[in-house]
Amino acid sequence: MAIADYDIQVVFFDFxxxxxxxxxxxxLKEIGRQHGKEPDAFLREATEICYNNGYADGRVDEHAFWQDVRESAAIATGDADLRREILSRFVIRPWMLQAxxxxxxxxxRTALLSDHTNWLDELDAAHGIYRHFDRVFNSFREGMTKRSLDFFRHACDVMQVAPQNALFIDDNPANTGRAESIGMHAVLYTAYPSLVTDLKRYLPAVVLPPEGNVC
Structure with missing residues (x-):
């Protein structure tokens, strides 16, 4: 498709x-290591708990999530220590916010489309993330996740954009595949240099900043 054929009106970014x-x-991998678990297996186990017990879509709170993780994995660490392992590793990429x-x-327009929890609000309070977006779609607040096509349809409806006029950027191929299945354009994020190239196809007038601490 030629560049002139694209009419991107909204770009959705994963967090x-x-x-x-x-x-x-x-x-989660580090928590698994600390408790003698195989890291990838523990990650899968805790991720499924996050989705299945309702933490990802706001049906239960953080304590309920950690309680289910503790019971499933037979660990005794408290909420504060567990959440610290998670939140300390969400290192913001300032050049991406500038992008x-x-x-x-x-x-x-831009929108944040993320499967996240109350942690996203805390990260925004610390780093001013939301001000870069016209709308934030956090699964914890919206009551649906990117495992459902409805979340993508909902985001497009709220932004009043047709899927074919929307671009979605995510590092999870399952998510980009779902976005494409409803007619959205999608870019699978693997590295910043490739994002620069991919985005140029859709928004040729946009000049992205160099990778690095630029904000």
Whole structure:
């Protein structure tokens, strides 16, 4: 498709793994190591708990999530120590926030579309993340996750954009695949240099900042 054929009106950005380091993944792996668990297996176990017990879509609170993790994995560590392993690893990529600001012009709006929890609000309070976006879609607040096509449809409806005029950037191929299945354009984030190239296809006038601490 030629560049002129694209009419991107809204760009949706994932948070973990795109705007910030993957604190949830790396934190859970470290918790697993500390408790003698195989890190990847513990990550899968805790992730499924997060989705299945309702923490990811706001049906239960953080304590209920950690309680289920403790019971499933037979560990006794308290909430505060467990959450510290997660939150300390969400390192914001400031050049990505600047990239969002450059994408956000009069003709193009930006939105955050994330499977996250109350932790995202805490990270915003510390780093001023939300101000870079026209709308924030946090699964914990919206009551749905990216495991459902409804979350993508909901985000497009709220932003009043047709899926074919929306671009979604995520580091999880399952999520980009779901976005594409409803007609959205999608970019699988693997590294910043490739994002610069991919985004140029859709928004040729946008000049992204160099990778590094630029904000």
């Amino acid at each position: 973990s793994g795109v705007l910030a380091e993957e604190g949830f993944v790396q934190g 969002v600001s450059r994408v956000r012009t009069g003709a193009t």
